[in-house]
Amino acid sequence: MLNSPLPLPVTLTTASILTLLCIALIVRVGHGRFQHRVAMGDGGNSDMLVRMRTHANFVEYVPIILILMGILEMSKVSRIALAVMGAVLILSRVLHAIGMPRPAPNIFRASGAGLSALVMFICAVWGLFLVFTA
Secondary structure (H helix, E strand, C coil): CCCCCCCCCCCCHHHHHHHHHHHHHHHHHHHHHHCCCCHHHHHHHHHHHHHHHHHHHHHHHHHHHHHHHHHHHHCCCCCHHHHHHHHHHHHHHHHHHHHCCCCCCCCHHHHHHHHHHHHHHHHHHHEEEHHHHC
């Protein structure tokens, strides 16, 4: 992966894995709709709300981080460091998805949310560093 002829192998790998996770979250929402007979919204069902918010939180965080990762990779940053960021992001989103249906507070949700925010922060600061030191 790190010596790939593809232009953005780290971002592509990270995005591909996260897309599979997103599909799993979509299927989970769909299954909940069938199980609880809810066609639109959460139908006042707390399980549906959790399923929907788990997916929504994913799509609120992941795209901006992937955009930052892609721009960083195009800027020729260390692919190893960026791959670590991608791996942490994947882990964080899995932890968050595991933690969401559990009662709060729980270590899975907290660590997933915290690690996602940390990756976002690091990528943003890394990007600003590149801009102001170029």
